[in-house]
Amino acid sequence: MKDRLINLFARVGYQSQDISQSTTVPYWGYAVRVVPCANDAGTCEYFEAVYGGHERSMLYSGILWATIGGILLIWAILRHAYATPLAAAHTGSEKAPKARSTGFRIRRAIGAATRQYLLPQSLRSIFGRTTRLQILVLVIFTGYLTIWSFVGITYKAWRTPVKGYDNLYQTRSGLGPWSDRVGVIAYALTPFSVMLASRESILSQLTGIPYQNFNFLHRWLGYIIFVQSLLHTIGWTLIEAVYYQPQPQVANKWIAQLYMIWGCVAMILLLLLFVLSTPWAIRLTGYEFFRKSHYVLAMVYIGACWGHWEPLKAFLVPGLALWFVDRLIRAIRSGLIHYQFLPDGSMGFKTADAVATLFPDSENGDIVRLDYRHPQSPWNPGQHFYLCFTQASIWQSHPFTPLSLPVEKDGTVLHSYIFRAKKGETRKVAKQVASKLSTTEGNTAVTTPVVMQGPYGENLVSDLTPDVNVLCVAGGTGITYVLPVLLWLQRQAPSADRKISLVWAVRHHKDVEWVKPELEQLRSAASTHGLTISIFVTQDQETTSSQASDSEHSANEEKGSATRIRASRTDTHTSGRPDVGAVVPAFVNDVVRGRTVVVASGPGSMLSNIHTEVAKLNSGGKVYRGDERFDVELKCDDRLEW
Missing domain, CATH: 3.40.50.80 (Nucleotide-binding domain of ferredoxin-NADP reductase (FNR) module)
Structure with missing residues (x-):
């Protein structure tokens, strides 16, 4: 126990202190504190700033999450209160539309004004094809994080003597608490980043926004976490390798500690996540490589963060839990869709046998059409499914929107899809369909097994009343x-x-x-x-x-x-x-x-x-x-x- 305490003390800059004659005070998410402080006055004042700054960091992290939770709660309440119901069936009468209430016109006017100014895409060289609204949300969120990154820090420098050395001093400053602050916020944002990337998104359930619309904020939040972690690393590297004395003894002892080794591993993994998520890297390596490597690197990164600073696991456990729950729900949903009667009369997992039709196009990529009926409840028009083509690979699935109207008939619903087979998985499917057609004389279509997951996305007809x-x-x-x-x-x-x-x-x-x-x-x-x-x-x-003969040219x-x-x-x-x-x-x-x-x-x-x-x-x-x-x-x- 004593060795563990000494290790924790070393992490926050204790040079030497006899802890056997002192009392330790636990701090949530940080090393325990020894009181009373037996160092020089400057060092003790610095420790007061460090521990006080960490207390405020944890408080601000709580306020940050309370703000996110409050916004989501208010959004969910307003969404439920002002949901536009589908109008009753239109009778075909020619009555004039009723006058709109003031409240209704205000809500519609606000929506129109928002689209007028925030719907266009801006700064495409930086953000890609992104609306001003998304950029505005990112700017507000970044500004909010910036405020919490700098408030409550004691901006002061202390020049303190090094015990055992004559005329040797080390510099302590607000850089230490500030570096801790941005590190804590980076940890605190980890579960939110996972939430933004989840397909089975609680954010979508609360706000009604499709999960894919959060991808922009997920990507840029990842960049923010990378910058925060980099600043945290640079800050403590300067402190331990430059400002603390004597050198290089302090730096060598610091970098050899296990928690620092894990910190270096976490930073390297985060750098890889950052580089591989850039548009040019995705184009170079392919989307499937990006997606699989992103999953693996992200989970290992969270584990490395745990090894680096275990006291902040309160932020890491939810991130891991959200990721595994998302995966579990995906598997359950897919299993429920395909839990059907088997040919022998028993119940079990059964793929959907899709009839595949090929429309050759050697110049731009063949078009494949899939048609099949499947026993399930209808989805909403505009929603999409993830399809896994088991004869090509069971490890990949791609989103496709059914072009068919989801109407139940005799207990089944028709699925129809078309996609262009350019490369990757879809190209494999097109080649398999072409190969099967070449061996079946006279047939224009063949079957291929499909596993579905979904539906996902928004209901495009929820507010299409007869006057729209x-x-x-x-x-x-x-x-x-x-x-x-x-x-x-x-x-x-x-x-x-x-x-x-x-x-x-x-x-x-x-x-x-x-x-x-x-x-x-x-x-x-x-x-x-x-x-x-x-x-x-x-x-x-x-x-x-x-x-x-039925066409009219309109000048x-x-x-x-x-x-x-x-x-x-x-x-x-x-x-x-x-x-x-x-x-x-x-x-x-x-x-x-x-x-x-x-x-x-x-x-x-x-x-x-x-x-x-x-x-x-x-x-x-x-x-x-x-x-x-x-x-x-x-x-x-x-x-x-x-």
Whole structure:
């Protein structure tokens, strides 16, 4: 016990003191303190600053977590109190809309004003395709952490004699307590970082925000923890290797201690986590390597932090627990989905046998479509599942949004997916499908086993009341994100004056075959639901219309790089890329009444432009005065590239 105490004392700079004649006072998260102090006056005053600073560090960490918890609690309460219920089924009557209450208009005006100023993407060279709102949250959070990093520190220097040496002095200063402070905050933020990265996210349950929207803050919080840990390391290296005397004896003894060895290991692991999480490193090594290495390095890093400073394990245990609970819930959810009747009549784990159809594209990557029915409860349109293709690898899963409408029929729900097989796991699946097709003469589709996990994500139709206009914009395989919304709208009763439109950009005319059954369904609703479908073909030179006799050219819609052809009962193919800078405003300006929801998915450049255009169309003042056309919401899925 005595040896352990001496080891703890050495960590906080005790040079020499007879602890047998003193009393030890425990400190939560720190080394015990010897009282009364038997060193010189300067050293004793310094220890008072160190221990007092640590007490405040633990207090501020508690305030930090109380603030996070308070914000989440208030958010959850307000979300429940002001949740917008789905309107009753529309009767088709032509009654004028009821006047909105003042409270309703204020809430809508605040939302519109927020989107007007905070929806555009800014500082993309630093943050990537990130909205101003996300950047603002990061700036506020960083400022809040900065305040707690500097307040309550005794900023003073003490020059104290070294026992046993004549005319040799060491410098003690506020650098010690400050270095401890940033280290404590880095530990305190560890469980929050894990929460932000969890797929089974308690944050999503409280706020309603999909888990993937927290990835930006998770990444930058990791950078903050790295900077804090680096400053903590630099601070104590200066203290032990420069300011404490005599040198190099003090530095050599310090770095050889076990807790310092673990500290060096933790810093190296954190450096690797930082480097491997940068965009260029992910592009260089591949996303799957990043994901797997990130898991392993993060868990080993937390263990190294435990070895470095075990008294602060109160912050490390929750981080580990959250990670393991997240993994456990994932496994349980997947097990429940696949716990089905087996062919022999017993119950057990059964994969879903998906019918795979291949659409060859040697230039851009083959397209694979999967279709299967599975006994389960319907999910919400817009949600996605993680699919594991067991014949390729059981260690990887990828997120895919079902393009099918989740409707239960005879106890099962239809799953339909399309994805482009560029490289990695999806490429393996495409090759396996092609190989199977080559050995089955006359067949155009084969089966492949799939394991699901989910659903995850937001419900895109939760607030699509009959007076809401809907514009869906998709690029390539991003059509899977918007199709469930359109298919859901098709099943609702028609609403007078409502506008519904689909703008889809593909490379070739033949690409519409990916979702031919779903497009046929939508065509049947074109006349009854006021639905228009515009398909832009970006690479084929020829422009065709599926039913030219039913198409009308609109001169005032000739904007951007392509002319939009509006069809009354069918879809049209138009050469060129859709100019979202013209498409989005044209749709909103043509709205008769009600607000608009833009649902978009596709390449990053297109989504960035949509963010900008939707922001321009919002106006809090006009919405408050009753003009709901300027209340334009964006629901965006930027995970897909085409």
